[in-house]
Amino acid sequence: MLVNINRLEAALKEVNEIGASKGQGITRLAYSSEHWAANEYFIGKCKEEGMTVRIDACGNVIARREGSEPQLPAVTCGSHLDTVQHGGGYDGTLGVIAGLEMIRSLNEKGVVTRNSIELISFACEESARFGVSTIGSKAMAGKLNKESLQKLRDNEGVSFPEALAAVGLDFTHIETARRSEKEIKAFFELHIEQGPLLENSGREVGIATGIAAPIRLEVTIQGKASHSGTTPMNMRQDALIGAAEIITELEKAALEEAEHGTVATAGVCDVHPGAMNVVPDWVSLKIDIRGTVITSRQIIIERLFKLFRGLQKRRGLQIEARILSDEKPVVLDKYTVRLLSSLCEAQGIAYLNMMSGAGHDAMNMASICPTGLIFIPSRDGVSHHKDEYSSIAQIAKGAALLEEVVLRCAEEVQIKPSGTFKNNMDRSKHHESRKTKSII
Numbered sequence: 006m007l008v009n010i011n012r013l014e015a016a017l018k019e020v021n022e023i024g025a026s027k028g029q030g031i032t033r034l035a036y037s038s039e040h041w042a043a044n045e046y047f048i049g050k051c052k053e054e055g056m057t058v059r060i061d062a063c064g065n066v067i068a069r070r071e072g073s074e075p076q077l078p079a080v081t082c083g084s085h086l087d088t089v090q091h092g093g094g095y096d097g098t099l100g101v102i103a104g105l106e107m108i109r110s111l112n113e114k115g116v117v118t119r120n121s122i123e124l125i126s127f128a129c130e131e132s133a134r135f136g137v138s139t140i141g142s143k144a145m146a147g148k149l150n151k152e153s154l155q156k157l158r159d160n161e162g163v164s165f166p167e168a169l170a171a172v173g174l175d176f177t178h179i180e181t182a183r184r185s186e187k188e189i190k191a192f193f194e195l196h197i198e199q200g201p202l203l204e205n206s207g208r209e210v211g212i213a214t215g216i217a218a219p220i221r222l223e224v225t226i227q228g229k230a231s232h233s234g235t236t237p238m239n240m241r242q243d244a245l246i247g248a249a250e251i252i253t254e255l256e257k258a259a260l261e262e263a264e265h266g267t268v269a270t271a272g273v274c275d276v277h278p279g280a281m282n283v284v285p286d287w288v289s290l291k292i293d294i295r296g297t298v299i300t301s302r303q304i305i306i307e308r309l310f311k312l313f314r315g316l317q318k319r320r321g322l323q324i325e326a327r328i329l330s331d332e333k334p335v336v337l338d339k340y341t342v343r344l345l346s347s348l349c350e351a352q353g354i355a356y357l358n359m360m361s362g363a364g365h366d367a368m369n370m371a372s373i374c375p376t377g378l379i380f381i382p383s384r385d386g387v388s389h390h391k392d393e394y395s396s397i398a399q400i401a402k403g404a405a406l407l408e409e410v411v412l413r414c415a416e417e418v419q420i421k422p423s424g425t426f427k428n429n430m431d432r433s434k435h436h437e438s439r440k441t442k443s444i445i
């Protein structure tokens with residue numbers, strides 16, 4: 006392993022001083038001055054390592070370490086430096102800082118790669134400010150909807166274009182952030198799991214085979230309001246009882262689909278009139294069903310609709326369901342999953358092939374290049390919270406794997422003991438810069 010884990014830890018600590026408030030976690034909302042200060046920190050460190058750095062029109066920071074054959078597509082890696090309100094110090098930040106440490110260690114050891122390596126700090130990964138997540142990687146993958154983006158506003162009423170302007174970016178050029186498939190050979194993201202699976206299974210690393218996407222629906226249940234004291238039990242049309250049946254059926258159906266990793270949640274429930282002495286006449290439920298297997302999500306939906314028909318008959322309730330969004334799950338490149346798994350085996354790392362329940366920049370990058378997503382354990386599965394934590398030993402495993410896979414894809418150029426390259430191309434120029442860097 007090349008990475009210097011103490012240096013990685015120190016850099017994590019340094020960047021996490023930005024936006025930290027005592028006992029309140031870290032707040033670096035997308036495009037805020039704190040987020041931009043973290044990007045400035047990152048840019049400064051990358052420049053110190055001799056990388057060329059550019060910021061695209063969406064605010065993605067792209068730092069490049071030139072390969073010996075710069076015309077080849079770049080091997081990319083990265084994550085994000087923006088956070089939720091009062092977030093933790095690892096979500097996103099780890100992937101960017103581990104990438105920085107990888108570059109530092111490559112320079113220190115004078116490693117030359119054929120393909121250039123690009124390290125990316127993605128813009129606006131978190132939905133905390135504008136309600137939309139992974140905007141930076143969507144822009145890179147050409148998946149942005151400019152019209153709807155233009156209408157977004159944060160809680161203070163600042164529009165998305167205004168937020169971009171505040172950090173010196175021009176919304177009208179945002180589509181120029183799109184990358185061509187020809188420019189990128191592969192993308193790798195190291196991220197904390199943000200869930201309990203790795204910790205519970207005692208594995209050190211997770212390798213995502215796919216990224217789940219939600220299908221979301223709103224269900225409204227119309228019953229009849231009546232006096233809670235004078236209406237006999239068998240004469241009620243209680244909308245909330247109907248909702249309770251729906252929620253328990255949702256759990257049952259999802260449990261039966263557990264083998265596919267599908268999960269379902271009814272996270273919002275509005276009850277009217279919301280009085281202790283009135284039988285509820287109207288309820289709205291918001292339901293989120295996620296998985297990587299579309300047919301498995303569909304089975305749950307079908308079970309719900311069957312129940313709706315039953316509730317109308319049995320309880321006299323009028324039920325309407327509206328699909329709010331239906332996103333496609335992402336299946337990650339099988340070859341990349343296999344490569345990561347075999348690297349774990351070679352390094353003696355206990356790994357788990359798993360699906361990612363949460364969305365990440367990797368899901369957008371997967372549409373333009375082979376993509377790998379590496380997880381390390383999160384203590385108690387906690388994330389988006391100040392108590393988010395992964396130990397330095399856990400980080401070390403993930404960082405070593407990231408470095409290994411990037412090096413494998415970018416193809417380390419072998420140097421003979423005499424200092425000349427095996428390849429027949431004249432790379433004396435690169436050799437020179439390599440020497441200079443290792444002196445620094």
Ligand SMILES: [Zn+2]
Nearest residue numbers: 096097130196
């Ligand atoms: Zn993240």
